Amino acid sequence: MKTNQSKLIKKRSEIEKLRKASTISSALHSLAMSQTVIGKSETDLATYLNKQRECTKASGWAYPTIIGSAGRSTILHAKPTKKILNENELVLVDMGVKYEGYCSDITRTWPAGKKFSKEQKVIYQIVLNTQKECIKRVKPGVSLYDLDDFCRKDLLDQLRSKGIVKSKNIDRYFTHKTSHWIGQDVHDKCPYQYLDKSPVILSPNMCFTIEPGLYFKESKSKYEGIGIRIEDVIRVTEEGGETLSQVPKEIDEIEAIRAIKI
Numbered sequence: 001m002k003t004n005q006s007k008l009i010k011k012r013s014e015i016e017k018l019r020k021a022s023t024i025s026s027a028l029h030s031l032a033m034s035q036t037v038i039g040k041s042e043t044d045l046a047t048y049l050n051k052q053r054e055c056t057k058a059s060g061w062a063y064p065t066i067i068g069s070a071g072r073s074t075i076l077h078a079k080p081t082k083k084i085l086n087e088n089e090l091v092l093v094d095m096g097v098k099y100e101g102y103c104s105d106i107t108r109t110w111p112a113g114k115k116f117s118k119e120q121k122v123i124y125q126i127v128l129n130t131q132k133e134c135i136k137r138v139k140p141g142v143s144l145y146d147l148d149d150f151c152r153k154d155l156l157d158q159l160r161s162k163g164i165v166k167s168k169n170i171d172r173y174f175t176h177k178t179s180h181w182i183g184q185d186v187h188d189k190c191p192y193q194y195l196d197k198s199p200v201i202l203s204p205n206m207c208f209t210i211e212p213g214l215y216f217k218e219s220k221s222k223y224e225g226i227g228i229r230i231e232d233v234i235r236v237t238e239e240g241g242e243t244l245s246q247v248p249k250e251i252d253e254i255e256a257i258r259a260i261k262i
């Protein structure tokens, strides 16, 4: 019942290109995170990143860069606008390059100023906890459906236990899937199910993203307007998962970078 396995399992040479794409993208994310952005617009940041990308060996972007600040962080595919960034706002940057035909796809969310607000911090930590737990669960034998089920449950459990939501359904706050395959296409055209509809089981050298998010669009609460997504590129190894993207994601690491700003 195998289907299109050849494209699912990446060759060593393909993995090296995926790794390089993620290394370059990670460097660009770290640069973005270290910029002074207060008083500048989302498009100013995008323009800066375009210029920086031209200084790398990447051939271009893997997909149009998403930059959403403040309430726009809750928009799934926010195109950068002239909106000016202010103190106390979040900036969500979803950006990845293409290198020798292979893609990266990374998202980080950070404060425009020096620090996350109390509410932003609570939601950020929930998404980060879930993302790290999902990565820990990657190993041959599990499926992307297993990871998605875990992710949705873990996000909801944390939100409910903190009294942030009463809903028993996470879908309103987490409006996309946890993972997609990545390769020559950012959403690599590989199957998620075998021909008998059973889920594709992870094997070494399959590559995909893990990207939990929480988006409080119209929650009429103190969390309204908070959108957080944390996304990394993962390769399945013999016994677990290797994260190909390396950008700071702990709150104290991000706040340390935001405190310096270049």
Ligand SMILES: [Mn+2]
Binding pocket: 105, 180, 209, 211, 231
């Ligand atoms: Mn993605």
